[in-house]
Amino acid sequence: MTTVAAYAAPAAKAPLERTTIERRAVGEFDVLIDIKFAGICHSDIHQVHEGWGEAIFPMVPGHEIAGVVSEVGPGVTKYKAGDRVGVGCLVDSCRECENCKAGLQQYCTGGGVGTYNALDKNGEPTYGGYSQKIVVDENYVLRIPDGLSLDVAAPLLCAGITTYSPLRHWNAGPGKKVAVLGMGGLGHMGVKLAHALGAEVTVLSQSLRKKDDGLRLGADHYHATSDPKTFEELSGTFDLILSTVSAPLNLDQYLTLLRTDGAFVNVGAPEEPIALNLFSVIAGRKTLAGSGIGGIPETQEMLDFCAAHGIGAEIELIGADEINEAYQRVQDSDVRYRFVIDVATI
Ligand SMILES: [Zn+2]
Numbered sequence: 001m002t003t004v005a006a007y008a009a010p011a012a013k014a015p016l017e018r019t020t021i022e023r024r025a026v027g028e029f030d031v032l033i034d035i036k037f038a039g040i041c042h043s044d045i046h047q048v049h050e051g052w053g054e055a056i057f058p059m060v061p062g063h064e065i066a067g068v069v070s071e072v073g074p075g076v077t078k079y080k081a082g083d084r085v086g087v088g089c090l091v092d093s094c095r096e097c098e099n100c101k102a103g104l105q106q107y108c109t110g111g112g113v114g115t116y117n118a119l120d121k122n123g124e125p126t127y128g129g130y131s132q133k134i135v136v137d138e139n140y141v142l143r144i145p146d147g148l149s150l151d152v153a154a155p156l157l158c159a160g161i162t163t164y165s166p167l168r169h170w171n172a173g174p175g176k177k178v179a180v181l182g183m184g185g186l187g188h189m190g191v192k193l194a195h196a197l198g199a200e201v202t203v204l205s206q207s208l209r210k211k212d213d214g215l216r217l218g219a220d221h222y223h224a225t226s227d228p229k230t231f232e233e234l235s236g237t238f239d240l241i242l243s244t245v246s247a248p249l250n251l252d253q254y255l256t257l258l259r260t261d262g263a264f265v266n267v268g269a270p271e272e273p274i275a276l277n278l279f280s281v282i283a284g285r286k287t288l289a290g291s292g293i294g295g296i297p298e299t300q301e302m303l304d305f306c307a308a309h310g311i312g313a314e315i316e317l318i319g320a321d322e323i324n325e326a327y328q329r330v331q332d333s334d335v336r337y338r339f340v341i342d343v344a345t346i
């Protein structure tokens with residue numbers, strides 16, 4: 001066991017504070033990672049606030065982890081000391097169910113293990129990336145290509161894959177009109193990735209406040225959803241709408257923006273159920289769907305794609321003593337576009 005410094009919420013809704021945690025000894029197939037950067041995902045805040053159900057405390061959040069391997073177990077074949085690596089939302093899964101075998105570990109039916117706020121196979125709580133080191137089985141570690149800086153790569157491990165996976169699944173590419181709903185941590189990655197995949201990209205945001213950024217990051221069009229004319233003008237336009245919004249939406253209204261056979265895909269997760277008139281999907285044979293992060297092979301594919309296209313997240317680098325302030329700013333939508341903690345400051 002190794003004792004490492006970390007930032008943890010001692011109880012639900014409590015501010016995060018500096019503490020220490022124990023990391024397990026490096027096992028046969030384990031990789032010990034010196035964490036360099038950890039992104040702040042909105043889901044960290046949902047979980048600290050128990051917005052998604054009862055949680056485990058103390059909680060060390062963080063599932064956008066980038067660092068450097070410092071030690072490997074004797075059975076490890078994929079990584080060696082000095083390699084640049086990342087860890088996302090999963091640190092283990094059953095490896096035997098249909099989904100695990102298909103590389104869709106995020107949908108494991110036999111007991112996936114979250115990077116934090118979960119129990120590992122030995123029943124020990126997992127602790128995330130707001131900490132100096134982490135020990136992870138090599139099969140759940142990703143390689144960060146040389147072309148990507150670790151600080152802008154960290155948010156790719158959740159925000160990047162969460163948007164990349166549905167864009168790929170619903171074939172965003174040349175000839176396709178894709179709308180990204182919401183211009184935050186997830187949304188700005190959706191814009192960059194959909195553009196790099198070759199789609200015609202429209203941002204739908206509450207206001208035009210971030211229009212310049214949206215166009216700079218690759219959007220072809222930018223519309224305010226607070227303007228009723230947007231819904232008239234864009235009726236029947238999109239093949240795919242990727243919703244990154246975690247607030248309740250008028251789905252019936254948004255579904256009018258799809259063309260026949262279009263899909264509205266949720267990656268944002270509101271805490272409350274949402275109402276829907278099913279005629280909104282019956283007319284035009286539309287799909288209302290969801291998508292959760294991505295499996296290990298697709299996460300590696302996304303990192304390689306980002307390196308090939310020079311894509312990283314837009315970040316605000318902060319010290320660990322600024323985490324609580326950053327949480328408030330994320331809730332106020334006051335970040336462009338992802339806070340990343342410099343783990344050297346923990
Ligand atoms: Zn996340």
Ligand SMILES: [Zn+2]
Pocket residue numbers: 093094095096097098099100101105107108109110111112
């Ligand atoms: Zn499984």
